[in-house]
Amino acid sequence: MKETESPMEVQKLDMVIVGAGFAGLYQLYQARKKGLRARVLEAGDGVGGTWFWNRYPGARCDVESLDYSYSFSPELEQEWNWSERYAPQEEILRYINHVADRFNLRPDIELNTRVHSAFFDAQSASWNIRAGNDQSFNATYLVMATGALSVPQQPDLRALDRFKGQWYHSAQWPKEGVDFKGKRVALIGTGSSGVQMVPVIAQEASQLTVFQRTANFSVPAHNVAFTEKALKAAKSRYPERRAMGREAVTGQFLNANTKTAAEMTPEEQSAELEYRWKGAGGGFRMLRNFADQMSNPETNKMVADFVKGKIRQIVQDPLKAEILCPNDDLPFGGKRLSVDSHYYETFNRDNVDLVDLKTQPLVEATENGLRTSARDYEFDIIVFATGFDALTGALTAIDIRGEGGLSLRDKWKDGPVAYIGLGIAGFPNMFTITGPGSPSVLSNVVHSIETHVDWIMRFLEQVRSKGIRQFQPTTQAEESWVQFCADEANKTLYPRANSWYMGANIEGKPRVFLAFVSGVPVYRRFIEKVEADGYTGFEFSFSS
Numbered sequence: 182m183k184e185t186e187s188p189m190e191v192q193k194l195d196m197v198i199v200g201a202g203f204a205g206l207y208q209l210y211q212a213r214k215k216g217l218r219a220r221v222l223e224a225g226d227g228v229g230g231t232w233f234w235n236r237y238p239g240a241r242c243d244v245e246s247l248d249y250s251y252s253f254s255p256e257l258e259q260e261w262n263w264s265e266r267y268a269p270q271e272e273i274l275r276y277i278n279h280v281a282d283r284f285n286l287r288p289d290i291e292l293n294t295r296v297h298s299a300f301f302d303a304q305s306a307s308w309n310i311r312a313g314n315d316q317s318f319n320a321t322y323l324v325m326a327t328g329a330l331s332v333p334q335q336p337d338l339r340a341l342d343r344f345k346g347q348w349y350h351s352a353q354w355p356k357e358g359v360d361f362k363g364k365r366v367a368l369i370g371t372g373s374s375g376v377q378m379v380p381v382i383a384q385e386a387s388q389l390t391v392f393q394r395t396a397n398f399s400v401p402a403h404n405v406a407f408t409e410k411a412l413k414a415a416k417s418r419y420p421e422r423r424a425m426g427r428e429a430v431t432g433q434f435l436n437a438n439t440k441t442a443a444e445m446t447p448e449e450q451s452a453e454l455e456y457r458w459k460g461a462g463g464g465f466r467m468l469r470n471f472a473d474q475m476s477n478p479e480t481n482k483m484v485a486d487f488v489k490g491k492i493r494q495i496v497q498d499p500l501k502a503e504i505l506c507p508n509d510d511l512p513f514g515g516k517r518l519s520v521d522s523h524y525y526e527t528f529n530r531d532n533v534d535l536v537d538l539k540t541q542p543l544v545e546a547t548e549n550g551l552r553t554s555a556r557d558y559e560f561d562i563i564v565f566a567t568g569f570d571a572l573t574g575a576l577t578a579i580d581i582r583g584e585g586g587l588s589l590r591d592k593w594k595d596g597p598v599a600y601i602g603l604g605i606a607g608f609p610n611m612f613t614i615t616g617p618g619s620p621s622v623l624s625n626v627v628h629s630i631e632t633h634v635d636w637i638m639r640f641l642e643q644v645r646s647k648g649i650r651q652f653q654p655t656t657q658a659e660e661s662w663v664q665f666c667a668d669e670a671n672k673t674l675y676p677r678a679n680s681w682y683m684g685a686n687i688e689g690k691p692r693v694f695l696a697f698v699s700g701v702p703v704y705r706r707f708i709e710k711v712e713a714d715g716y717t718g719f720e721f722s723f724s725s
């Protein structure tokens with residue numbers, strides 16, 4: 182430091198929360214309620230997390246909005262009016278902004294403040310955090326509310342800088358939007374983001390060419406606008422709805438069939454599948470056709486074949502239909518199911534084409550478009566919907582050092598090791614919200630966020646009332662939880678898919694099933710037992 186420079190001012194806090202999405206805002210709300218001096222640090226210039234960044238055309242929730250919303254405030258539940266069953270991105274972003282204002286959270290949120298590093302200081306048992314433009318914070322507790330899908334996987338397409346047109350990533354969409362009118366558009370990637378974009382871009386662009394590497398399953402959302410009457414009726418049963426969600430595998434009531442396929446006649450099986458595919462069902466209800474759908478390969482194949490039959494019925498060009506049908510080795514639901522509005526129907530439009538990258542891989546970008554192994558294509562715009570470094574990416578992007586300078590990146594080089602998705606051995610006084618090893622991305626994440634924050638706040642109440650200076654999971658507890666998660670995942674068909682759930686979409690990322698697979702109620706009972714037993718699996722040191 183030069184002599185003329187003043188020493189950097191360190192803001193001292195009880196809690197630093199990283200990220201101003203659903204998790205960060207609720208954590209701040211609860212921390213302040215308990216009298217903690219807390220501050221949210223957010224890289225973006227607005228609140229909203231995922232819903233701030235993912236502004237691509239057609240972006241909307243795939244969990245019904247009445248469920249994908251906070252439950253902590255009955256007044257908020259009653260005041261807010263969702264316009265549709267699955268709200269669009271701009272409405273969810275408006276909701277989050279409303280929450281920030283309604284609960285006066287903004288004074289404790291620092292926008293444009295990306296966290297670069299967080300180092301644990303053993304002497305003071307606190308975290309030193311560097312963020313933004315050389316800002317420093319010191320906090321007793323560090324809460325990582327960084328989100329499961331917040332580090333976009335950048336395209337590594339050769340010679341992209343040569344392309345004379347515009348290109349965009351779904352998760353870094355310009356605020357001003359993109360004008361597709363009259364444009365020739367390439368879209369790379371057919372996960373949930375791509376599937377949502379295709380029908381919308383197709384209506385505007387002169388030509389849309391979809392580049393698909395691996396076909397995945399998509400099911401109709403049957404999205405509808407709420408009538409005043411329907412919304413009023415749903416709101417009048419909110420406590421009931423939330424209670425049913427809490428006891429559902431995904432934290433959202435999906436009217437799961439509790440029978441295995443073998444317990445039903447073929448007629449009953451067909452009726453169940455049709456019911457869930459059609460208007461009364463739709464969306465993730467298709468994941469709950471049969472109790473053994475994700476564990477019994479034969480049952481799963483029945484569902485997969487049913488959906489492939491639907492694809493072949495909808496898509497008129499048999500060649501396109503075959504490309505869109507997933508291979509037999511992909512279990513239905515093994516990759517995150519996409520929930521769409523007229524995705525397959527869009528391939529019947531004259532201005533929509535489909536390229537199978539399995540038969541003609543992408544080679545590079547050219548000045549005028551894209552080159553595959555078969556030919557050159559000309560485009561004005563290239564859209565990448567190529568996904569994220571899921572669950573661990575946002576945590577390892579920050580230089581986090583725990584006890585003795587232990588780096589999180591090093592600790593997790595063979596895959597994430599954490600206890601109940603909430604704490605990490607060697608990283609005292611730190612929490613992850615919906616971290617690896619919790620239901621997170623397999624659940625209604627807003628529900629899981631509330632569960633985690635409420636648990637953290639009860640934990641901290643104990644910590645503070647007992648004069649505990651430092652806490653962290655034991656390595657033994659952590660290892661047995663990781664083993665339990667792997668064992669549970671291995672009882673299912675999930676690990677058979679090369680999915681981002683397994684880290685398979687990122688080259689070199691260890692293949693580990695990243696979430697807790699056995700459902701929200703099982704998980705919640707476990708963490709409640711940890712609590713009831715005096716926080717088993719954690720070690721504590723006390724202030725002298």
Ligand code: NAP
Pocket residue numbers: 241242243244330336337351369370371372373374375377393394395517538543566567568569622681686
């Ligand atoms: P994704 O599911 O990971 O899909 C990425 C797509 O890009 C895949 O089709 C992938 O093909 C393809 N791809 C990746 N790299 C490629 C390359 N180099 N060349 C060609 N193709 C490539 O990502 P996403 O669609 O952004 O969705 C991620 C998750 O975010 C979702 O699963 C969901 O959990 C969440 N999300 C939710 C919503 C919602 O609430 N409605 C909307 C969007 C996203 P391969 O399969 O071959 O790798």
